[in-house]
Amino acid sequence: MSKSPEEIDVVSINEEELSVKKIVAVARYLKRVQVFKGAKRKKVEDVRKYVEENWLGQDSPPLYGFNTGIGSLKNVSISHEKIARFQENYIKSHSVGVGEPLDAEIVRGAILIQANSLSKGHSGIRPVIVDKLIEMLNKRVHPVVPAQGSLGASGDLAPLTHIASVLVGVDEAEIWLTDKKVKLQEIKDSSGVIKFRLDNEDVTFQTIPLQGKEAIALTNATAIMLSIAVHLMHDVDILLKNADVAAALSLEAMMCEKDAFADELHRLRHQEGQINTARNIRSLTQNSRRMAVEARHEFFKTTTETELRKNLDAEDKKNDIETISKYKFEYEFEKNRVQDAYSLRCIPQVHGACKDAFNYVKTIVEHEISAVTDNPLIFPKNDGDGYHVKSGGNFHGEPLAMAMDFLAIAMTEIGSISDRRVFRLLSPRMSFGLTRNLAGGEAGLNSGLMMVQYTGAQLVSENKILAHPASVDSIPTSDNQEDHVSMGQTAARKARRIAKNSRYLIAIEYICALQGIHLSARHSSVDLNKFPLGNGTSAAFNFLNSIKDAKSERPSFQLMDEDEYLKTKIEKMRAVSARGDILRAVEKEVGLVV
Missing domain, CATH: 1.10.275.10 (Fumarase/aspartase (N-terminal domain))
Known part of the structure; x- marks a missing residue:
């Protein structure tokens, strides 16, 4: 390596x-x-x-x-x-x-x-x-x-x-x-x-x-736009892998279906990024007992009965709670859980397309690293006797400009679909029974993680605006001698801003997915001993739970029973994920995330 x-x-x-x-x-x-x-x-x-x-x-x-x-x-x-x-x-x-x-x-x-x-x-x-x-x-x-x-x-x-x-x-x-x-x-x-x-x-x-x-x-x-692009290649590679790990944790939190990630399904599409992403999800969730019908049945049965007991008066409690619970279970799960929503089921298709875009961009960037982009340029004469000059346009940033615009679109999509998963995690109906806003304590008194999705929504909307391609815009300069320009550095700076926003979006998903797993696992009937996470998701979950605040020695990402100051958590999660710390913990367990 x-x-x-x-x-x-x-x-x-x-x-x-x-x-x-x-x-x-x-x-x-x-x-x-x-x-x-x-x-x-x-x-x-x-x-x-x-x-x-x-x-x-x-x-x-x-x-x-x-x-x-x-x-x-x-x-x-x-x-x-x-x-x-x-x-x-x-x-x-x-x-x-x-x-x-x-x-x-x-x-x-x-x-x-x-x-x-x-x-x-x-x-x-x-x-x-x-x-x-x-x-x-x-x-x-x-x-x-x-x-x-x-x-x-x-x-x-x-x-x-x-x-x-x-x-x-x-x-x-x-x-x-x-x-x-x-x-x-x-x-x-x-x-x-x-x-x-x-x-x-x-x-x-x-x-x-x-x-x-x-x-x-x-x-x-083109050295400035190329330097930005080079740093993006390093950072976005980590971001794309984190997106898969965060998505897998969200799947575990909502006890989703596994069939959507079957190898034979994705090989029919012949898209490399999609195939690799599906393989990542399978590897991360291998041996998970939470992404199974038994776990969903047990979790919904437990939470439904708890809710009924809380709300029914003494006379009503004489009724057959199990019968009511079974009816609600069959309606909610058997009707709605045939297949999951796109943001869950289509992770390989969306993440994979973004990876394919990234790999195309990386090829352009790697070529440019070895390039000479001065003008005019000097070459040996064919007869070997001295040199001659050729005036051209290797300085024109169009290859990088278009590549950065493409990367910006891909990063916008990664952030967008991550936000959709966060939105689902915060809704009891769409998360299949997790508490509203993932509140760990008394709802109403505690707002839970409601506001992190507001931040995510703003970042997604900002990314959509920034994703407008810079390379389609040109303005003539120098008395029309330089009559077509690439806006490549603008494209690169925009892509860098989008990548930064998307790192926050993935951090938010990590936080919400962890809270979702904590909340479901606190029910004894579906705790992590009885229904464990997958090999990779367990490695990520355990690593994040091992991180402690420097001063208080309190775990940074434990179950939030009461509302906490969330900006600190978002910034810390962004830093931990951006450094690749989570990936290293996961890859020790399941090998390289691709």
């Missing part, structure tokens, strides 16, 4: 290709990046030498980005002696981002992606540019990068320029010192050295001026 991002010690761009795990290791877990060296460095050196000797001189032919203006100014020549000044002007004029800053992990991911892309030797930069990007990562020099301002073509120009502005030492550029934004002019000396303290250590970083072609190479790429 490959190492998790937390387990990776160091990442190299010298030989092996990057991966989602390696990028997350550096970006989120601050793992070190090896020094740039070897054959790739030699290639970058050779290409740069050719660039300087042939394309940055006094008599060089006009080449876009080397010695011309950019965008609609592509036909304006820049003289040899002004090329260095053009780099400086470019960085200042392109630092136009606005809004809230991107998370540091997204910026770190983009820096690593850019270092990797530039190391392939198609951009014409000096090797020191790659060195400085790696140094920024290893010394935790984290630029403040505003989230808004990228059209996704030409790449993520504005946000990447904010990274470059720190590399070159623009006075107004900002970096993070812990949680505080600091302008470089406050911590930079006259020689361009940035000095600050971090974790009780002195840090120095020498900024450098750019030379010909380097400004456009640093900024003309």
Whole structure:
């Protein structure tokens, strides 16, 4: 089994290709990046030498980005002696981002992606540019990068320029010192050295001026939207697996039918995600005695008789309670439990489709990790004598934009169907006998979990709005030279917001499913000894019940007999599930959740 991002010690761009795990290791877990060296460095050196000797001189032919203006100014020549000044002007004029800053992990991911892309030797930069990007990562020099301002073509120009502005030492550029934004002019000396303290250590970083072609190479790429996408690949993989586990716990709480997850049924559909999800549910609920007619009969019989005894007066209690109970049982269960509702019965079809969408998106993201998205690009001549330039549009973010929109739709569906299961859990009629709002104490005096579904409803509705595709919207720029753009970074940011909302929705389902199991199991006739959970659901249930509050040592997710402060529980469940803690507990028992 490959190492998790937390387990990776160091990442190299010298030989092996990057991966989602390696990028997350550096970006989120601050793992070190090896020094740039070897054959790739030699290639970058050779290409740069050719660039300087042939394309940055006094008599060089006009080449876009080397010695011309950019965008609609592509036909304006820049003289040899002004090329260095053009780099400086470019960085200042392109630092136009606005809004809230991107998370540091997204910026770190983009820096690593850019270092990797530039190391392939198609951009014409000096090797020191790659060195400085790696140094920024290893010394935790984290630029403040505003989230808004990228059209996704030409790449993520504005946000990447904010990274470059720190590399070159623009006075107004900002970096993070812990949680505080600091302008470089406050911590930079006259020689361009940035000095600050971090974790009780002195840090120095020498900024450098750019030379010909380097400004456009640093900024003309899809690295920001790709970094967001990479983090989504890591986080959504965990989310999709959690969705199956939470759904399985809901099935156990409502003692649902198992037939809907039979292997032969799903193989007739030939959809991989659906087949895998059904297998997950079967594995998670294997050996469950709760998802069986005997458990449902016993539970309903017990709860019906309890309710009748509570409400009937002394004279009525002389009547045959068992006969009344049997009548209610046959009406409610034999009539309504032939098959379960879609949000329960169609978990494989819906979750599976979302997984198939995720796997498609992951393929696009993995291809982009290995891509070079600069423009123009440099290639060896066929005869091996020197190099030539090709102007194209690899910076256009359409592949990622459409992929992120597709992922947004999938994540919206995962959250939506989870909310429907929560809604059922809170209704005695739809949950087949669980208490109203899953209240553990006196109803009315206690509101139970009613309000968590309100939060869920808001999140689902917000996701539906955010799921509108960004990639179908384009607006022309640069005097119509750049007349079609991808809005890829917008698509990626929306997808990230939806994924965050959906993690809360799954956390809410976990909380409700646990409470439902607790409530049914407190009846001695259907306790967990007599009617145990499945192998995987039992592992999840036991793990969550083992979690304790740090201060009180009280179990965090035990049966709620009285109303409790629920925000704390929601946040804790979100954190526990998002880290993959529940999955690790489950997989120890039943193997990999797919």
